[in-house]
Amino acid sequence: NMSSDNGHDENYDDDFDQEVSKSELKREMLRYQVLGEKLCELPTNRWPKLPISETLRIAMEESRRITKHEARRRHFQYIGKVMRNEDIDAINIALDMMDPSSELYGRRIRQQELWRTRLVERSEALNEFIEEYPFIDRQILRNLVRNAQKEMQQTPPKPGTNYKKLFQLIRQTVSAED
Numbered sequence: 001n002m003s004s005d006n007g008h009d010e011n012y013d014d015d016f017d018q019e020v021s022k023s024e025l026k027r028e029m030l031r032y033q034v035l036g037e038k039l040c041e042l043p044t045n046r047w048p049k050l051p052i053s054e055t056l057r058i059a060m061e062e063s064r065r066i067t068k069h070e071a072r073r074r075h076f077q078y079i080g081k082v083m084r085n086e087d088i089d090a091i092n093i094a095l096d097m098m099d100p101s102s103e104l105y106g107r108r109i110r111q112q113e114l115w116r117t118r119l120v121e122r123s124e125a126l127n128e129f130i131e132e133y134p135f136i137d138r139q140i141l142r143n144l145v146r147n148a149q150k151e152m153q154q155t156p157p158k159p160g161t162n163y164k165k166l167f168q169l170i171r172q173t174v175s176a177e178d
Contacts, residue, residue, distance in 0.1 A: 033080035035091065040064070040079070046098055051090040056082050097175075112170045119145050119166065120152055133173045144169060 039050065040063040047057065059079050066072050096102040118125035119141075126145060130138060147162035 029077075029080045032083035032088075033076050035088070036060075036079035036083050037076055038095070039091070040076075042098070049098070050094050051087055053082075053086060056086055108174070112167065112174055115170045115174075116148075116163070116167050119170075120148050120163070129170075136169075136173050141169065 036056075036059075039052070039056075040060050042050075044064075047060065050057075052060075056079070059075070059082050063072070063075055063079065066075050093104065096104040097108065099105055115125075115129060119129060126142065129141070130136060144162050144166040148159075148166045151158055151160045151163050
């Protein structure tokens with residue numbers, strides 16, 4: 001047995017909650033739209049690196065063909081909706097990894113440079129690296145390490161092709177695991 005006052009208060013609260021969640025939803029949709037536009041603006045050769053659904057990828061391809069302002073606006077609203085089912089954290093990490101100014105990117109590069117230094121300077125580092133990345137081509141790794149060591153043993157040390165190639169191999173190996 002509810003008094004009408006009580007009932008009215010409850011309805012008032014519901015309306016208020018709906019208002020709040022409606023504007024929150026709008027903000028979220030806008031964030032997704034902005035992120036979607038950022039993804040669409042990436043060079044297409046970066047797209048395969050993005051952890052996105054087929055649906056979103058197709059929508060992104062579509063966005064390249066739509067030029068009329070109003071149609072684009074509607075399309076990005078659609079992309080915003082599609083983004084709701086995407087792994088936003090994973091996408092943001094992928095974007096950070098593509099942005100050389102991001103902290104994550106810098107950390108990764110330093111980590112890879114550290115591996116190279118260890119591989120060239122410490123013999124046990126080779127087995128440590130192979131243990132961490134068992135799928136690496138050991139023969140290529142060993143040769144690059146050996147040749148990079150020779151480059152670095154010159155006086156003065158002359159980091160050359162092998163030293164650079166070793167870094168590229170480390171980089172490819174480490175990012176393939178991500």
